[in-house]
Amino acid sequence: MNPVPHETILIVGHGSREDSGNQEIREFTEQWRARRPDWRIELCFIEFAPPEMNAALLSAARSSRRVLVVPLILNAAGHVKMEIPEAIEQVRAACPQTEIMLAPHLTACDPILAILKRRLRKGMNALDMPDPTTTGVVVLGRGSSDRGANGEMAKMARWLLEEGDHELIDLAFTGITWPRLEKVVQRQVLLGMRQVVVLPYYLYTGTLMQRIHRQVEHLRGQYPQVRFFCGEHFGFENEIFELMDQRVEDLRAGVPDSRLPCDGCSYREIAHDLGHGHSHAHTHDHAAAPAHDHGHEHGHDHAHDHDHGHPHEHVHHEGQPA
Known part of the structure; x- marks a missing residue:
């Protein structure tokens, strides 16, 4: 039996209805693996494409002692601020023996x-x-x-x-x-x-x-x-690979993240804890925070596409088809 890998790096992409976009993220993953052959790098998507984030995160946690979650997403909206942290909390509860750490998104930098x-x-x-x-x-x-x-x-x-x-x-x-x-x-x-x-x-x-x-x-x-x-999209530029490298190295080194995904928000402590691998007992009570400006109406920052097609381009709610 192969030994359990110490660490898995899990890329989180948004996912697109247009599979060419998903295929580009898969190609990015292959190129990053080639650049970092000693790293165990896996890929998942939040929606629209397999492997699905929650299942991939659970699989990584069961097969590793540490999981570094690195969003391949430009801006922090609902996915980065809420859905990825919620998935981490669920898997952390199911796999308490595994350290799970969340890197910041790519950010304006x-x-x-x-x-x-x-x-x-x-x-x-x-x-x-x-x-x-x-x-x-x-x-x-x-x-x-x-x-x-x-x-x-x-x-x-x-x-x-x-x-x-x-x-x-x-x-x-x-x-x-x-x-x-x-x-x-x-x-x-x-x-x-x-x-x-x-x-x-x-x-x-x-x-x-x-x-x-x-x-x-x-x-x-x-x-x-x-x-x-x-111009064209820019996901294969060298700077993107270098940013992903830096996210991993910062997590490993315990570098505090000054770019918390939710400044001024009642869930700031949760985001901070996730970035440092800490666990906490409380959960997110969305109904208790109606004024929380999280974009949790799900007008997400989609790195490539999420065209809802509704009049005035209203955002979709969780559980509804996009």
Whole structure:
């Protein structure tokens, strides 16, 4: 019989209805394994694709003495703040002999900014290096009902503006919240922009990335006097692998996480405990915290797609089909 592995690193991806997005996450996992052959790296998805998170987490806990849970997710909304910690609590109760530790999501950080800056340079090159003061930029993300998740994107747009020569860098969302790409481009054209660079803030492909490219094609027809460049998702950039490496090393070293997923929230202690591998007896009473702004209406930060298709793009509730 093989010895029980000491440690399992469990990647948590969101999952997409478009399997090409799930396949890219599987490919990322294979590439990370190749970079770290001494690590036992497993993959699970929160929804839409196997292996399912709860079952994969339980399997990892039963076969390891320590499980490091590393979300491959850009922004912290309902999944990162609630669903992943809840799954960990359930498995921790079932496998008390196993230490389970939760890393922060990828977050708004300098490595992500480096990717955006590189993608912006690529767009400017494709447009034959126009004047940045007449070239608008749109950072385009998924959108969430969680203000913190949207705020992380706003921070990235601001950092991008402060480190470059573009005078107009705006934020837009593909769903859940506002503004949308069409409205932002309309404003930029009214302000005299002659070129527009659209930078999707997505890790992997999916139905929403496909929609973005269709929207940009429509905008080209709507504004024939404006040149457009649309970037690609960026989940295979070197910075993503390095961030995942750092999450693992920080957990192993016991580095405290200053990016708690729920600042100012009544569940902050729970999130803190999960990051440090501590156990606690109390549970989450959602009904007791109606004012808790968690995005637990499930306007999640979906790293690639979660198009609910409802009027006004209302978010779905747990137990309802997405």
